[in-house]
Amino acid sequence: MDGVGEREEHYGNAVHLAWTPAMNWLKTHGLYTTLRAHGTAVGLPSDSDIGNSEVGHNALGAGRTFDQGAKLVNNAITSGRMFAGDTWREIVGQVRANDSTLHFLGLLSDGNVHSHEDHLYQMLAQAKQDGVRKVRIHVLFDGRDVGEKSAEIYVEHLEKVLTQLRSDSFDVQPASAGGRMRITMDRYEADWGMVERGWHLHVLGEGPRFPSLSAALQEFRKDSSLTDQYLPEFVIPDADGHPVGPIHDGDGVILFNFRGDRAMEISRAFCESDLPRIGRVRMPDVYFAGMMEYDGDLKIPNKYLVSPPQIDNTLSEYLIERKLRQYACSETQKFGHVTYFWNGNRTGYIDEAFEEYVQIPSDEGISFDQRPWMKASDITDATIQRMLSGSFDFGRINYANGDMVGHTGDLEASVIAVQTVDWMLRKLIHAAQQSNTILLITADHGNCDEMFDGKQDGWEQWESLSAKLSPKTAHTLSPVPLYLYDPAGHSRYQLRQEGTLTLANIANTALNLLGLESRELYQPSLITMV
Ligand SMILES: O=C(O)[C@@H](CO)OP(=O)(O)O
Ligand SMILES: [Mn+2]
Ligand SMILES: [Mn+2]
Known part of the structure; x- marks a missing residue:
């Protein structure tokens, strides 16, 4: 969920203003925590640095953080x-x-x-x-x-x-x-x-x-x-x-x-x-x-x-060594995020025999506030088809909506963006139940969770006040949600609560959920077996 941060405050928060039955359901029927996605926790110079797609996906795909550009x-x-x-x-x-x-x-x-x-x-x-x-x-x-x-x-x-x-x-x-x-x-x-x-x-x-x-x-x-x-x-x-x-x-x-x-x-x-x-x-x-x-x-x-950070020993390479099949999908605007950034800033397949990359062409020549649903449905359809046919062992997909629409500064469109993503989650949950797929749902950084710059009085009437409120188009400093949903039940493991949890903790979590041991090299898994 690119750009969907978890921010407590309601003010200008498209994630709160959206109707999100799937996310709400996941909070009670799955395991839930939040992860750090900005600042020093992901390799940026200071904690006043907002997170971004590069550092977020690098951390997800490499299981640890590197000093970034x-x-x-x-x-x-x-x-x-x-x-x-x-x-x-x-x-x-x-x-x-x-x-x-x-x-x-x-x-x-x-x-x-x-x-x-x-x-x-x-x-x-x-x-x-x-x-x-x-x-x-x-x-x-x-x-x-x-x-x-x-x-x-x-x-x-x-x-x-x-x-x-x-x-x-x-x-x-x-x-x-x-x-x-x-x-x-x-x-x-x-x-x-x-x-x-x-x-x-x-x-x-x-x-x-x-x-x-x-x-x-x-x-x-x-x-x-x-x-x-x-x-x-x-x-x-x-x-x-x-x-x-x-x-x-x-x-x-x-x-x-x-x-x-x-x-x-x-x-x-x-x-x-x-x-x-x-x-x-x-x-x-x-x-x-x-x-x-x-x-x-x-x-x-x-x-x-x-010289760029030397991002090596990525999750993708490790899974391929173990002959596990991978799937990556997004629309053009974020396609390189789940391939290039995810694989440590390297373009192209690592080993095509074990990987399938699917790019859905993004809308061209429009501002995304005009089409806040973007290509989410096509990404979901492509993914569900592969979940049901069992074509991959580990997949990663990116919904661009929360971020690309968030960047336009349009709160109303951003609410639709979040609702679109939520509707996709609902479909993925059903497909997960049918195919016994485990879902790990998170974001690379915040964006649409804070749509106004500075606190402005009377914002609750944002529909009528929008001309006066000054939009915030940048990413945020918010943590991101982590939903873990396992249709087979969650009694076998618990979420770890101690320490600073970041995007880099996900790689080992994925390994554990695939039945593999954690890697020493990566940040600890988010789950402990009970
Ligand atoms: O659009 C981009 O280039 C950045 C913001 O500068 O966003 P993201 O990191 O989400 O790709
Ligand atoms: Mn992003
Ligand atoms: Mn962005």
Whole structure:
């Protein structure tokens, strides 16, 4: 149940406002607890960091937590390792030798899910110190991991840093920008058009013009329905009307997002000469580096600044060693979550002889508040068919609704999203009873459990007040529910109550439920046999 957190408070909580007979039934007819899904418990730098799909699914699939991108990049920068490394020195060396431009492209916020603005600022200062003369910045507005209309805050931070750094020998300026759900940050090949739009903007310098980031924001704010994730794309021209930062042969390009899912396609656009999915017009010969290696198997991209967490000994690999058959299913928007993230950020099958991955195509070109049911029914149908035929020993599926609809900030649609998921649970429970399948139901992090930013009076009348309430589009700090339902009864085991329970405790639980011993390597199982 992607993005379905467990939050006690009723305020703006779509999970409470929804009618959820299946979840209620599970609380009394199954075993129930809550798990931590944010902050240090899942490998993020601090407990003020919201959980996210990457860290959540990594923990589920690996049975333990790893220092994640956000933390690894922080460490690499503060220790000086990043700037002493080959990639940084090569890219800076190439830009200096060619007297060319160093470009930074990425999500400008402190959301710490895909990126952090501080990483950019530290790299800018270092580039200047290392003798780079010209830098251009290609900005993606966030509004999804941070306040939905908070771009001004980050633009102000950026402008302040640039003013401090700018000098006769250091020419640094923003060059292009747009909302993260409009350009560049598509994932799982759901909409290559986003990447193509981003390419035309960042690389070719083609698009609508605005004199500055703040001028554009000022104009966009006149339309109160526009939120940062969907802000239109634009380029910044010089005094003669030419774009200030198209990307040319010999330039350096650093994609400063550390998370892989939404970084993969644009990385491929810079690195793969043959990529029919988008029209690039021209492909400059640049030194391209990612903040991280986004896919270790496919080697995307070739050059990166920080090594990703080495997630090994995953649950999937272990089950395959034991010749157990696996099934993974979601719709496009979350397909990589149950495959790529689940398997330690590796794309593709581990051993196809033992695995079946099913991807249901997501709706395209709409905002999910318009279709809050998304593809849940198709996921359920595909899964139930396999439960009844007994085609797998261990399966994992992801319902995108609570998260993707939660991100739109629409409470009413989010209630429908939760009710949709609940209706699916009801069907799965019936199928479990028919097929003697054990269900473990949880979420990777919260989202739709908190739909308003800050407490606002009179919220109970949210239907009539919605214009006044400011929506919260980001994930939450809530724990997530864990329902364990075994149609054969629960008298053989109990839920462990002691210690901090996190998503990482699930892998061993699954092993135990499959009749296997716990693995020493993983966090303890949630159940003890009685
Ligand atoms: O949409 C995304 O990229 C993130 C939020 O930034 O959500 P999730 O972690 O649930 O995929
Ligand atoms: Mn998620
Ligand atoms: Mn999300």
